[in-house]
Amino acid sequence: MINILTTLLPMQKGRVTIAGHDLRTEPEKVRESIGIVFQELTLDRDMTVREILEYHGRLYSMPKAQRQARVDELLSLVELEAKRDVLTRYLSGGMKRRLEIARGLMTRPRVLFMDEPTIGLDPQTRIRIWDYVKDINRQGTTIFLTTHYMDEADQLSNRISIIDHGEIIVTGKPWELKNALGEDLIYLETSDNREASSLLMKLDTVKGIRDKAKGIIAMVNMDGTYLLPEIMDKLRNGGIKIRAVNLKKPSMDDVFVHYTGRELRDTGTEKTIVAKPGRR
Template sequence: MTEAIVMDGVHKRYGEKRALDGLDLVVGAGTVHGVLGPNGAGKTTAVRIVSTLLRHDAGRVTVAGLDVRERAGEVRRRIGLLGQHAAVDEQLGGRQNLEMFGRLYHLGARRAGSRADELLERFGLADTGRKAVKQYSGGMRRRLDLAASLITDPDVLFLDEPTTGLDPRGRTEVWDAVRSLVGGGTTVLLTTQYLDEADQLADRISLIDHGRAVAEGTPDELKARVGGDRIDIVLRDASRLAEAAALLGGEDLTLDPDRRRIGAPAPDRVAALTRTVRVLDEAGIEAEDIAVRRPTLDEVFLSLTGQPATAQVTEKTEVAA
């Protein structure tokens, strides 16, 4: 696997606070690598370091094979960054925004204009390119922001919580755009608070907590760390919960009387479902719902960090001089 991004034992302190405490991260070229963690875990600090906006105190960091400290200028020519807050000017039109970014990157007037047209077409904004951005929907605005980050056709793209505040339709639009980019060979480092977003987009995920990577793998590999598949049964009659549990037997059963629910391991999904239906039917116990499910990334998050994904801790940031 070609390594597009490498962080090896990276440290960063803000006074007495350790934002990164020996962070290790390897991102393969042409993949989406998700970085998850509670607020304050170090996600934004990591993105600022790999995008040359912040200097690390110790460790090694390379992007596209280039050391971010020693060859920062070359790194910047190879990357794009979509931050948490929109960078486009709402008073200008979509095309004017992209042309402006192109000129800032010294593309020249003609090339900036042609690149703007290419990106508007690519992100489904060609028909609205002359409209002021203030008239755009949230999803359209974020797609324009994403287009602006690609004005130089970067090899590596950093997305720092790209869909925060968007409605479901807007999030889907951004997800489709990201998938298209990766299909074209772009490497994406994604930080997000939405675990379903990482599940949808990421080839691999690193879970960081207190500035260190505490787990890494594919979404399915991480889910397997908190247990295999389980079957959930919701009964119509709560009074038969104990009877049903006794009939189903086995270890690691969980009972939730308030929800009339039984949970049990399901190492063989189909066999477990078939057996459960047969046992309950023979005993005349009616089920309102039966479903086999895999652990969620929320459960992985809670298991490995000891706190839910929505935990709010302020992460201080600093821009390198």
């Protein structure tokens, strides 16, 4: 998908407009309007941080004065001023990723494509990258982000699409997707999960039931802290023993499992979260 939208692969069918330009008939205009941060690092190990950005600006025929001003601006944005004359081979993984983002922004793109930009980074560096992405978005750049981190999609996105085997199976704002599962989720392990599901589905406050490895998850449309005593009484009165119980708010992980039927880490799954922090 990323390769098609960034003109690296031809379209087979459909129609795409990026920054007002038709992808099929105006690929050059599309390329002039976008920036790309690839999943794999593509930095020249024998160039300095400053040279990487300078070279990219020259490829797009940026005037020298504008190019140099933009380099200084971006190095400040990604906090690499002190590394401007350091060869990229000596940068840490997080620094290299920040330099990749700066390069993608060199030409002030209207749309920035980011393909799993934080993969393999430590939690602290990931959070810093998130801050850069939010700042870039606030400055007016639309960001098209793919990620397998559910928390990343939730934190960064105005709009999320879940793609399963090449098909978009659900799209919406993060809060809309989570609220569709109910106000709270109640996890239960019982002596008879099937009978427990049947009893709970008779309650108007229970929106649905989903099977889990050892139990069930009840999706409820009210505050679960007030509903939980009623649920436990109903199961006990039905002769069902409760072995474990847990109450939580729906997360993007729950949304993913609900719509795909499997955990992201399940063997054989190929799922992508497309997070689109559009212009605000």
